[in-house]
Amino acid sequence: MKTFALLTCLAAGAVLLLAESDFPDWGDPSSPASTHLSPHYITQTYAETHVPNLVTAVLADYRGYDTMFETAVIFCAGLAILLVLRRGGASNTSAHARPPREHSADLIIATGCRLLIPFMQVFALYVVAHGHYSPGGGFQGGVILGASLILLAMAFDIKTVLSKVRLKTVSALGGIGVLIYAGIGLIPLLLGGNFLDYSYLSAILPATDPIMARSHAMLGIEIGVAFTVTAVMLSIYLDLASKGNIDEGL
Amino acid sequence: MVEVVEKFSFGIYLVLLLIGLWAMIGKRNLVKKVIGMTIFQAAIILFFVSIGAKDEATIPILRNYYGPDATPINPADYANPLVHVLMLTAIVVGVSTLGVALSLIQKVHGKYGTVEENEILEKST
Numbered sequence: 001m002k003t004f005a006l007l008t009c010l011a012a013g014a015v016l017l018l019a020e021s022d023f024p025d026w027g028d029p030s031s032p033a034s035t036h037l038s039p040h041y042i043t044q045t046y047a048e049t050h051v052p053n054l055v056t057a058v059l060a061d062y063r064g065y066d067t068m069f070e071t072a073v074i075f076c077a078g079l080a081i082l083l084v085l086r087r088g089g090a091s092n093t094s095a096h097a098r099p100p101r102e103h104s105a106d107l108i109i110a111t112g113c114r115l116l117i118p119f120m121q122v123f124a125l126y127v128v129a130h131g132h133y134s135p136g137g138g139f140q141g142g143v144i145l146g147a148s149l150i151l152l153a154m155a156f157d158i159k160t161v162l163s164k165v166r167l168k169t170v171s172a173l174g175g176i177g178v179l180i181y182a183g184i185g186l187i188p189l190l191l192g193g194n195f196l197d198y199s200y201l202s203a204i205l206p207a208t209d210p211i212m213a214r215s216h217a218m219l220g221i222e223i224g225v226a227f228t229v230t231a232v233m234l235s236i237y238l239d240l241a242s243k244g245n246i247d248e249g250l
Numbered sequence: 251m252v253e254v255v256e257k258f259s260f261g262i263y264l265v266l267l268l269i270g271l272w273a274m275i276g277k278r279n280l281v282k283k284v285i286g287m288t289i290f291q292a293a294i295i296l297f298f299v300s301i302g303a304k305d306e307a308t309i310p311i312l313r314n315y316y317g318p319d320a321t322p323i324n325p326a327d328y329a330n331p332l333v334h335v336l337m338l339t340a341i342v343v344g345v346s347t348l349g350v351a352l353s354l355i356q357k358v359h360g361k362y363g364t365v366e367e368n369e370i371l372e373k374s375t
Contacts, residue, residue, distance in 0.1 A: 005276030009268045016267070020260050027305035029326040034304060038332050039325035042310070046323070052312040054331035055338065063335060070339040077346030081353040135311065139342045229342060236349035243356055 049214040051132045059137065060218040064196040067221075068181050071228050075178050078232035082171070085244030105156050113155045120148035128226045132215060138222035142229025149230070150237045158238055158249035167246060170231050170238070177228030181221045259300060266293035278367040280358065284351045291344050295337045302330030310334060 024031030041058055051057040059067050105113075128141030153161045185196040193200035198217035199210035208216060241249040266289055273286025310331035314321050355365055362370045 001278075002276050005272055008275055009272045012271060013264060013268045016264050017261070020257055020264065023257055023260055024301070026257060026259055026300070027303050027307075029304040029307070031301065033301045033333065034325070034330045038302075038330040041331050042325045042328050043323045046312055046315050052315055054310040054312065054328065055334045058331050059335045059338065067339060070343055073343050074346045077343075077350050080350050084350075084353045084357055133311075135309065137338075139338055143342065143345075232346060236346065236353075240349060240352055240356065243360070244353075 048211065049218070050211050051215050051218060053132050053134065053136075055135075056131050056137050056218060056222070060221050061198065061214055064185065064221075067225070068178075068185065068196070071178050071181055071225050074232050075174050075228050078174050078235045081236055081239050085239045086246070087244045109155045113151060117148050117152060120151070121145060124148065124226075128222055129219070131222055132218065138225025139229055141222075142226035143233060145226065145230040146233030146237075149234045153234075153237060153241065153249055158242055158246060161234070161238075162246070165234075167238075170235050173227050173231035174235065175228075177224045177226070177231065180224030180227065184217055184220045184224070260297070263293045263297045263300070266290075266296070280355050280365040280367065284348065284355065287351070288344070288348060291340075295340060295344075298333045298337050298340075302333035304329055 024033075028034075041054055041062065045054050045057045046052060049057045049061055051061075124141045124144035126141075127136035127144060128138055131137035131141065149161055149165070152164070184198075184201075187204070188197045188200040189195050191200040191203050198214040200213075201217050202208045202210045202213035205213055205216055238246055238249070270286045270288070270290030270293060273289065274283050277283055277286065304326060307327055307329045310328045312323060312328070315323065358370065359365050362373050364370060364373075
């Protein structure tokens, strides 16, 4: 088995090394990847969407379908873990559940968490809300928000997190995020445009022209993405750390 | 051969890719296989982001784009945004699928008491 693996790796490595000489030079502005679609995104995005962060604009507007289904994939992954592992809710007292243990968080850890978590959460909301103008967006902000809750679960235990946010809420938020995204995409369809064509939203948003409406709609779907990512990251941790029992955790 | 040395950064990604491939095929421990998959993913993400790099370009967020003294936007001044978008979603989806893999390994460990492939095969026959 090891010999076979080594031979496969060497063969693949040799082929790829051969192909490497055809790659464009490092940092070449006229490489094929940077000459076809990318100049349009860089020069036209601000005129077409009024969003200076090109990554957010491409993510949420030009490649809206892609991002919607990526969000759905994340939601499905969370759902799959839930279906594979979960054995009941927080009140589960099955034979698999470990006995409750005496638990008191260390003073340093407890104080550190109390200091860190509020700032992490505020920063996460900033990253989501300011994703148009600075590095950030729904995925990044959602991961930071999820990490703050996971930090709470690691420092204390899972019950502490579930006293702040209920398990049903976590599961529901994952679906609500995808629903927000698809719902904002559906409104233009009802107003006579294409699915995810946000410029039609100017008909119902007050005091916006079709270009600014794209910017506002992007904020909306970024919030939806942030909901899903936060909920799924927390849900994955809760299930993996407690083998699906949702009892004490690590 | 000179070209291969000049583009050594691509060679580093290639080595990472092969380490991941080797772990996925050659290792018997399921957790090590998953670690291999993650290294493989990291190599692809690095490769994608690096083809969007441009010499003397900044991050793909416009600067000085608005107002009376705005300067025209030159594509060579900004890195390719498309690869960043693709990899941004790939990273988060990668974490989610890593979670699915780990949950399946937990189930396998619960049933067979081991995560070694050969021991699982012995116990299942």
